[in-house]
Amino acid sequence: MENFNVYVGRLLKELRESKNVSQGYVADKLNRNRALISYWEIGRRQMNISDLVQYMNAINATDNEKQEIMRAMMNATKGDYSFEFKKFK
Numbered sequence: 001m002e003n004f005n006v007y008v009g010r011l012l013k014e015l016r017e018s019k020n021v022s023q024g025y026v027a028d029k030l031n032r033n034r035a036l037i038s039y040w041e042i043g044r045r046q047m048n049i050s051d052l053v054q055y056m057n058a059i060n061a062t063d064n065e066k067q068e069i070m071r072a073m074m075n076a077t078k079g080d081y082s083f084e085f086k087k088f089k
Helices: 004-018 023-030 034-042 049-058 063-077
Strands: none
Touching: 004 034, 004 049, 004 063, 023 034, 023 049, 034 049, 049 063
16 A cells, blocks of 8 residues: 555656656756655655645646645545546546
C-alpha cells in the first residue's frame, strides 16, 4: 500500500505527463531544482500547499483537475488510495 506522499506524487506525475510537461519545465516555472520536483513525484519529499498550488498552475491544471487532486488527497487522509486519472488521459 502506498503512503500519502507517494500517492500524491504519483497522481501529480500522471497529471503532468498527461499534459506533456517536463519536470524541467515545472522546475523552471517554480524556480526550483528539477531533483526536488522528482522527489515530490516519488514521495521522497512532502510538498506544502503553496508548492502544490504553484505546481498545478505550472502544468496548467484545470479547475476540475485541481478539485480532483484535492478530493483524492482528502480521501487518502482516510486511507482511500483508489483515485485514478483515467478520465484525464
